[in-house]
Amino acid sequence: MNDVRYEAPKTLEAAVALLSGANGRGKVLAGGTDLLIQMRAGRVEPGLLVDIKGIPEMTSILAENGAYRFGAAVTGMELVEHPGFAKAWPGVIDGVKLIGSIQVKGRATVGGNLCNASPAADSVPAMIAAGAVASIAGPRGRRQIPVEDVATGPGTTSLAPGEIVASFLLPRRPPRSGDAYLRFTPRTEMDIAVVGAGVNLTLDEKGICSRARVCLGAVAERALLVPEAAAALLGTSLDEAALERMAAAVRAACRPIDDKRGTREFRIKVAGVMARRAVELAAKRAREQN
Amino acid sequence: MSKNRVTATVNGDAVEFLCETQQTLLEVLRDELRLTGTKEGCGTGDCGACSVMVDGRLVCSCLMLGVEAQGKSVQTIEGMATGKTLHPLQRKFLEHAALQCGVCTPGVLVAARALLERTPDPTEQEVRYWLAGNLCRCTGYHKIVEAVLDAAREMRGA
Numbered sequence: 201m202n203d204v205r206y207e208a209p210k211t212l213e214a215a216v217a218l219l220s221g222a223n224g225r226g227k228v229l230a231g232g233t234d235l236l237i238q239m240r241a242g243r244v245e246p247g248l249l250v251d252i253k254g255i256p257e258m259t260s261i262l263a264e265n266g267a268y269r270f271g272a273a274v275t276g277m278e279l280v281e282h283p284g285f286a287k288a289w290p291g292v293i294d295g296v297k298l299i300g301s302i303q304v305k306g307r308a309t310v311g312g313n314l315c316n317a318s319p320a321a322d323s324v325p326a327m328i329a330a331g332a333v334a335s336i337a338g339p340r341g342r343r344q345i346p347v348e349d350v351a352t353g354p355g356t357t358s359l360a361p362g363e364i365v366a367s368f369l370l371p372r373r374p375p376r377s378g379d380a381y382l383r384f385t386p387r388t389e390m391d392i393a394v395v396g397a398g399v400n401l402t403l404d405e406k407g408i409c410s411r412a413r414v415c416l417g418a419v420a421e422r423a424l425l426v427p428e429a430a431a432a433l434l435g436t437s438l439d440e441a442a443l444e445r446m447a448a449a450v451r452a453a454c455r456p457i458d459d460k461r462g463t464r465e466f467r468i469k470v471a472g473v474m475a476r477r478a479v480e481l482a483a484k485r486a487r488e489q490n
Numbered sequence: 491m492s493k494n495r496v497t498a499t500v501n502g503d504a505v506e507f508l509c510e511t512q513q514t515l516l517e518v519l520r521d522e523l524r525l526t527g528t529k530e531g532c533g534t535g536d537c538g539a540c541s542v543m544v545d546g547r548l549v550c551s552c553l554m555l556g557v558e559a560q561g562k563s564v565q566t567i568e569g570m571a572t573g574k575t576l577h578p579l580q581r582k583f584l585e586h587a588a589l590q591c592g593v594c595t596p597g598v599l600v601a602a603r604a605l606l607e608r609t610p611d612p613t614e615q616e617v618r619y620w621l622a623g624n625l626c627r628c629t630g631y632h633k634i635v636e637a638v639l640d641a642a643r644e645m646r647g648a
Contacts, residue, residue, distance in 0.1 A: 204511040206494055206557050233553050237534050239512065249511060251558060277547065301623020302601070304535050306547040307554060389622035390536070 208251040212258070212337045212366055215250050220339045220362035222248040228364055230258075230273040231307035233300065234316040257367055258311070261285055266372035272311025272334075272365045276323075280305065289370055290485055291379025291398060291478075295326035298383060301390060311365045317351040318392075320418040324351065325398035326381035328415040328425055332370050338363035353421040374411070377402040378485030380478045383417065384470050386461075393418045394462040397450070397474040399482040401433065407487070409433045414446065414479075419454040419471050426453040429475060438483050446479060447472035494557040500525065501569030509556035516540045518556035519566060527567040527596050531625065538624035541597035542566050548604040550623075567596035570603065579603055579641040588637035590628030598624045602638045610646050614639060 209215045219226040225247035229235060238244045252258050258271035261282050268285055276296045279285055286293045299308050299322050313321045314334070324347070332347045339362045350357050350365065359365070379400035385391035396417030404410045414429035428449035436442035456467040493508040500523060507522045516533075519525045519542070528551055531539030535553040542551045543565040570577045579599050582588070589595045598621060605612060605620040612620070617638050618631070626634060 203492075206511040206555070208560070229555075229558075231553075232555065232558070233535055236514065236553055236555070240533065249555075253558075275547070300535065301538060301550075302604075302620055303538055303541055303548050303550045303623045304553070306544075306549040389619060 204246060205248045206251065207248065208254045210254050212252075212255055212364065215252050215255060215364055216337055216339055216362050218248065218250050219364065222246075222250075224361060226250055228252055228315070230309040230312040231275060232312075233304050233308040234312060234318075252364065255366075264369075268370045269335075269367055270310070270370075271367045272314075273309050274311075276305035276308050276310070277302070279310070288373075289326075289330060289379060291381045291400060291482060292323065292326045292330055292332075292370070294381040295323040295396075295398065298322040298381075298393075310368065314347065314350055315357055315359070315365055317353070317355050317357050317422065319351075319354055319420060319422055320393040320396065321351075321423070322381070322383060322393055322396060322417065324423040325396050325415040325417040326379065327368065327370075327398075328423055329381070329398035329400040329413045330370050330379055331400065331413060332368045334365050335367045335369065336363050337366045344369075348415070348423065348425045351422040373400075374402050376404070376486045376489055377411075378482040378487075378489060380481035380485065382474050382478045382481065384462075384474055392461065395419055395456075395467050395470045395474050396423075397471065397478040399475065399478040401479065401482050401486060403483065403486045407437050409436055409438055409442075409483075412479075414450065414475060416450060416454065416471055416475065419456040419467050421455075424453055426450055428453065433479065438479060443476050443479060447476050450475040496557055496560045498559040498561065499563040501565055507556070511555065511557055513556045514552050515542070515544075515554040515556050515559055515564070516551035518559070519551060519564075522556070525566050525568050529593050529596055531593060531597075536623075536625070537594070537597075538601060538621075539594050539597040541600045541624065543600060543604060548601055565600070567600055570599060577603065578644050579606070579638065582637040582641040582644070583634075586633045586637035586640065588629060588633040594624060594626040594628075598626065598634060602641070605638070606642050606645060610642060612639070612642060 227246035258273040261270040381398040383393040383396040402411040412430040412433040432445035529539040531537035540551040
């Protein structure tokens with residue numbers, strides 16, 4: 201067993217300095233629900249663990265003029281139990297609620313779910329549909345990028361050495377907005393998405409869709425934003441024809457693998473179904489929001 | 491190799507221990523503090539046998555490092571009974587025969603208590619969803635769910 205150093209810095213600057221000085225052998229420790237398993241399996245062998253849960257920005261949930269900023273190390277259960285956030289972003293909560301058991305959600309974080317970069321991560325399509333922006337701290341300072349630009353493939357991200365996803369900003373939404381995330385799994389709990397679909401949309405006063413984002417999980421090497429699917433909804437009342445055009449765009453965008461949890465053909469078909477249902481649920485929530 | 495020095499509270503008692511960074515909280519509880527009521531099932535956070543409370547949060551102790559317990563309050567199955575008086579959940583598990591081999595039982599009890607603290611009157615569905623992270627290969631869950639619902643009734647005074 202190699203010697204692993206543990207540090208729990210109190211500031212982002214200190215965390216970035218520690219990671220930058222670790223010769224690529226440093227790992228960020230947030231909830232640890234993926235990292236500890238990877239370490240025990242010998243898949244990663246860090247020389248330094250930087251526990252970022254003592255950094256205030258990374259562990260707080262703040263309402264900012266109707267927008268929300270929450271730390272990348274906020275746990276799933278903290279988000280689920282936050283009354284304001286859960287009401288503002290029910291679709292993000294749909295995704296977070298599906299991350300493992302209550303026990304796992306007590307530790308697991310949205311930042312970790314994103315940076316672990318599993319294509320099947322449940323919170324990620326919902327966050328991308330929400331238009332969430334990641335605030336990244338690194339040796340060269342801060343930068344803001346859309347969440348869809350963080351993961352690049354299974355287990356890989358666009359983060360440079362020493363960079364840390366610090367927090368997420370979910371922008372304020374117009375009235376009559378709703379979001380939803382649904383996934384297909386053989387069982388209802390404790391499973392990994394075969395297909396996931398996140399939708400965020402806004403209706404105008406007449407019920408016409410004026411804004412939409414559609415994002416899929418587990419049908420490509422990373423979560424897939426599908427602008428063509430969103431475009432099929434814009435200007436419509438989300439009628440049957442629009443939903444079918446949207447589903448067709450979803451199916452066309454899928455490039456899944458065959459594996460034990462689902463064949464390529466099955467995933468493509470189910471992606472259309474999940475996206476339709478997610479649109480319907482998001483629209484229902486938008487209407488209830490008056 | 492330099493070890494990490496950690497101070498924490500376990501079942502209300504102040505404890506201090508040395509651990510290597512890779513040692514999980516589960517390993518620390520069992521091997522350093524000799525609290526062997528908490529069990530290892532899978533070691534990957536799937537089975538819930540190692541469930542404990544950390545600062546009021548239900549977690550898998552196999553998915554947390556011992557060093558992360560610095561300054562935290564940990565509650566394990568050993569802190570559930572009051573002296574020789576069993577917690578109502580423990581008593582109901584015996585009455586309903588809600589255990590067979592017993593390996594999952596400490597984790598199920600800790601998880602069930604966490605549920606009843608926040609939801610004193612859960613539905614059967616709420617119990618089943620809450621305990622979805624606690625696997626039992628013996629009972630088929632029915633008796634566990636019955637015992638939790640019965641304990642909830644008694645604890646509400648209903």
